[in-house]
Amino acid sequence: MLSFNLPNYFLRHLQVMLYSLGQLSRTPVASVMTVLVIGIALALPAGLYVLLKNVEQVAGQWDDASQISLFLKPNTNDARGKQLAEQLLAWPDISAVDYHSAKQSLQEFRQLSGLDEILDSLPKNPLPPVIIIKPVETEHEEAIQGLLERLQNMQEVDLAQLDMAWLKRLKTINQTGERGITILATLLSLSVLLVIGNTIRLAILSRQTEIRVIKLVGGTNAFVRRPFLYTGFWYGLLGGAIAWFTLLIALLAINGPITRLTALYDSQFSLQWMLGQMFLSLPLFGLLLGVSGAWLAVGRHLNDIEPT
Template identity: 45%
Template structure:
């Protein structure tokens, strides 16, 4: 036991320098982060202005992306319930309607077929149009037999629907085939164009955030020039001197991300009522969706990364130009 204790003490002594070095390293990081946060807290107005600028710049593209994702979700739901309307010739008989229904229902690219006879169509039109008196003067029913087809999911795209329409138009007793997907395709094209525009806007605003943080850090470097010169005179490395400003950029980014999240939540709460009322008037399922937990975390990470990048660029450009030799030159 006597010989074992010194060996353990020796091993602990051998590990202690590395452990002390790591503890000192992390302690300095924690102290630097704390001091950087206190500096921002002591100038609340300037910090709040920077956070607001970052929050607005981040909230604008994220809010537009959320709006576009909601529109794309609604359009996808409309596309999944799209139907093909098949109008038969005016003189088609009921027997021809039954044969056509059986023929269409046997197709693999059609999942459901609903039949609307001429009499049913006229009765529905009479009830919904308010022209019952005028329709009584007609000699014959002007409406044809109609089939409502539900295409299978694998053909619910531009090419598949076009092939289905061409095939249906070649059938006997078919006068016209109508697909109400043209406006939906135009909507998808517009939303795709707007999505690219939002990404371009987001990149421009991200560059603006980096420039704002860089200019703020540059002013902080100028205000602490004497402190930086003294730190370099006593042997402080560039990494040591750079670290407080990088943490300042991180705090700016984190604060800007939180402000952006609060702005998004407030905007969604303010707009949710009118949007729900408008959607109910059009019997639509459209609703504005906010950020998920993953989206919120991604927003904060991006904001912190932008803050750190802006600080690093400013420090790289302006801090390296401050050297102790400037003291001798000033004398």
């Protein structure tokens, strides 16, 4: 009995699924408009999410490049500077050390500034030796601040510099973006539920006579509910697919300018499309919203329609 009924059960569901799709095709203009509204509502937070992930990628590169600059006292010779750099490299909270002599610092400044004549007129080199330090911890502010204080207290160090405020601002911007996208996604998801719920409500009201006849001949609420749930299923699934295509078109539109911009800055940044992840998540999320909205609408109005 189980082996006989189970295929029949899935066959009935397949029939209702195709019937619901056929119902949508009978009103193409209204169906397309509803699907487009759902697709745009899903594409907006998805696009902002992809944008945030790309910003975090860039921010991660900046964060990885966060450095502590140790400006040594002018009377520190190169031998002592290199020895100090080797000692600092042995510290467990320091991952990399780069020593720049006063002569190297002057040469770099000369190349960047183009002030050759002014620099040649100076009686002596005004730049001190510098040690560039890459901390192991770049996310924990307390750890970086503690390392900065220890370095500042060293005898040979004149100034230890790190822009802590910049790191705080960067992390705050990322957190604000995540919070904003979450709120926007929640509001737009609710709007999708309302759109699908209202569409299903109108479909129920337009088929009141049919529903009363079905109930009159013994049709259960589950039997009546099924085509409406599959209608929400198709709305959500197609809306998610439209959202994915919208996201693809948007990324294609901005990929060229971003590539040219990064080339101007000699950056290795490449746009993360995340289309594989979105190809699965957007239709599935749209499907979930579609079925949920249809279920809420049917549950609200179906019990009010009874044969008289």
